[in-house]
Amino acid sequence: MHGRIVGFGCRAQVGKDTATNATGFTRMAFADNVRALASRIDPYVNDFGLRLSDAVERLGWEGAKLEIDEVRRLLQELGGGSREMIDTSIWVYPTMTRATELMLDGYNVAISDVRYPNEADAIRSAGGIVIRIDRPDVPRLDHPTENALDDYDFDHVIDNSGTVEELRAAVRAIVGSGS
Known part of the structure; x- marks a missing residue:
């Protein structure tokens, strides 16, 4: 059986880790x-x-x-x-190599820190989806990691202006229960 992969983007402190944990998938991050x-x-x-x-x-x-x-x-x-x-994909190569190994072993993988288009594209190339988490009350930082995906066409967008449980439910509605 082949596992699945999902990635969560894009700004800091919007709930990406909470969303990742809600999947029940093996957690990874490009920043690991x-x-x-x-x-x-x-x-x-x-x-x-x-x-x-x-x-x-x-x-x-x-x-x-x-x-x-x-x-x-x-x-x-x-x-x-x-x-x-060095290379715009310096952090993508090792992460996606390990994610692919896990998926081939039947594990589902969730990447918690999609911040750049090439990271999102790598997840899609592996057959995955990318989900944007928006949280309107979080201040926007002025850094490339915070705005490189502003115009990216995500597969899904979740408005995280509710409770933690509402965020978890929205994630599960998209990706399932982790099995």
């Missing part, structure tokens, strides 16, 4: 390898000698990005700089 590389470098992320590894251990990745501006900036610059200087 960005985080792994940042962890290997393990830079100081504040003026008081706090290392990235300590921040992530204490706060988790999401908490560290929200509480310490340098963590979000580091990940954006490392990810975006690699895209610009």
Whole structure:
């Protein structure tokens, strides 16, 4: 049996992780390898000698990005700089290779951080769908990761202005229950 793949985009803090978890699929992110590389470098992320590894251990990745501006900036610059200087698909190749392996083994895969057209296109090329999550009350950040998909033609759009359970129900209505 061959698994399925779905991707969720596009802005920060709109509910992509909640939507991903609602699928019951194996979770992946294009930024997983960005985080792994940042962890290997393990830079100081504040003026008081706090290392990235300590921040992530204490706060988790999401908490560290929200509480310490340098963590979000580091990940954006490392990810975006690699895209610009090496290859726009530098983070797509390893993620989609692993996703394909999982699907061939019968697992369904949900990618939680679709931010660029080539990422969405890679999911579609693997037979998947891409879903935009919109949440009107979230401030829009001025960064390429926040606006590169503004004009992209998503397969589905979910308005996440309701409850968490309404978001989960909307996701399940599109992708099913994870089996």
